[in-house]
Amino acid sequence: MKKEKNKMLLSRFLRHIAVAAAILTGPILPAQAQDTELNIMTGGPTGTYIQFGRDMAGLMEQCGQTLNVVESAGSLENFLGVRQRSNTQFGIVQNDVLEYMQTFAADDPAVARAITGVRIAFPLYEEEVHILARNDIPNFQGLAGKKVAIGVENSGTFLTASLMLSLAGIELGEAVQLSPADALPELKAGNIDAFFYVAGAPAAIYTDGAIDGSKFHLLPISDPTLSAVYTATTIPAGTYDFQTEAVDLLAVKAVLMTYEYNPNMNAYHRAACKGVSDLSSLILTRLDDLRANGHPKWKDVDLADIPPGWDIGSCVNRGIDPGYAMTCTAPAAPAAAIESEANEAYRRSICAAIGC
Numbered sequence: 001m002k003k004e005k006n007k008m009l010l011s012r013f014l015r016h017i018a019v020a021a022a023i024l025t026g027p028i029l030p031a032q033a034q035d036t037e038l039n040i041m042t043g044g045p046t047g048t049y050i051q052f053g054r055d056m057a058g059l060m061e062q063c064g065q066t067l068n069v070v071e072s073a074g075s076l077e078n079f080l081g082v083r084q085r086s087n088t089q090f091g092i093v094q095n096d097v098l099e100y101m102q103t104f105a106a107d108d109p110a111v112a113r114a115i116t117g118v119r120i121a122f123p124l125y126e127e128e129v130h131i132l133a134r135n136d137i138p139n140f141q142g143l144a145g146k147k148v149a150i151g152v153e154n155s156g157t158f159l160t161a162s163l164m165l166s167l168a169g170i171e172l173g174e175a176v177q178l179s180p181a182d183a184l185p186e187l188k189a190g191n192i193d194a195f196f197y198v199a200g201a202p203a204a205i206y207t208d209g210a211i212d213g214s215k216f217h218l219l220p221i222s223d224p225t226l227s228a229v230y231t232a233t234t235i236p237a238g239t240y241d242f243q244t245e246a247v248d249l250l251a252v253k254a255v256l257m258t259y260e261y262n263p264n265m266n267a268y269h270r271a272a273c274k275g276v277s278d279l280s281s282l283i284l285t286r287l288d289d290l291r292a293n294g295h296p297k298w299k300d301v302d303l304a305d306i307p308p309g310w311d312i313g314s315c316v317n318r319g320i321d322p323g324y325a326m327t328c329t330a331p332a333a334p335a336a337a338i339e340s341e342a343n344e345a346y347r348r349s350i351c352a353a354i355g356c
Contacts, residue, residue: 036271038279039068040090041078043155044181046208048127048200048297049074049092049254055294056090059282063328067279073179075156082257083118089261089272090121090279094156094198095253095307096163096230102309119313121258121276122283123305125297126231126251128201129160131219132187132211133194140168140221147174149183149195160252161196164230168223180205187216194219198252200297206240213242221249253305258313277319277326284320 040056043049053069060067070088072078078091079101105112137143143165150165151157157180165172176183176192183195184205197203218235230250237246261273283290283303290298306312318324 037087038275039070039088041070041072041081043074046205051295073152073154077154082259089276091257093255093257097156117260119258119260120310121256121316124254125200125300127198127254128251130197133219135217140219144170145173146193148172149176149178149192152177152179157196157198160198167225201235202239211242218247220247260313261315273315276315280316280319281324281326
């Protein structure tokens with residue numbers, strides 16, 4: 001792929017990164033150590049990211065801890081959130097976002113500063129590139145000249161759509177910045193011809209969206225240039241009610257990111273590092289539970305499939321060490337209500353009359 005061509009596509013993303021890098025030397029700290037919370041930045045309300053976040057929050061809840069699940073625009077916002085938001089220890093990011101940040105960090109000091117300290121917690125799953133389109137658009141190449149929603153600017157969908165269209169040499173009639181949730185009703189109303197959504201199948205928007213299979217379908221994606229960059233995959237027939245045949249398309253890996261906290265620096269870093277270690281320990285030791293009871297994509301998680309060019313966080317390695325001692329206590333039971341004297345007298349009378 002042409003590096004300069006891709007760099008032009010990333011200009012908007014890099015401006016965000018450069019601004020963040022210019023004002024940051026480390027993560028923003030809470031005012032006091034006791035203010036420390038654990039947060040994970042995910043995605044929109046119907047996406048796979050937020051369902052994964054809720055699954056991880058459920059693990060922490062079983063151990064009496066709170067992990068707040070934060071909605072976001074997507075991958076870039078999540079990456080920058082880990083870097084700059086207070087009390088934000090985790091964010092789910094697409095691997096192609098990581099790849100291009102790493103590529104341009106070598107030539108751009110601002111990008112290099114922006115990614116400093118960001119680490120991988122765990123590789124997750126492959127996200128399918130869904131393109132829902134009118135049935136008269138036969139394939140990916142058929143998007144040429146059409147009006148297509150490509151996601152909002154801070155999302156991984158926006159980056160992936162822009163890169164794929166450029167690499168395949170497809171020029172849209174109009175690229176519209178809409179979130180998938182906003183794009184679906186626009187497609188149904190005939191105001192756009194198709195929309196991109198990078199999400200792990202099954203994605204709730206397609207299962208809950210009452211999509212008419214006689215009008216709309218998922219586009220197959222077959223392009224040798226794209227196949228060299230993204231992973232070829234298939235969405236089996238019947239994954240969605242409107243999809244009666246298997247669809248061959250492409251996918252990109254989702255990765256859980258964190259920050260390189262130093263527990264020797266201050267109380268906030270110690271608390272944040274402990275939270276990262278605790279969640280890491282739970283994911284490793286309870287992965288079978290996640291696969292059995294969480295989002296179906298947990299079955300595809302390969303914890304050994306680390307994207308090249310990025311390091312695992314030291315607090316993650318601390319948590320997955322066999323000798324890590326995690327304090328895991330069930331949530332405290334609610335305190336028993338204290339009854340008034342009148343209620344106690346009532347209860348005694350009732351129990352005397354009918355038995356309790």
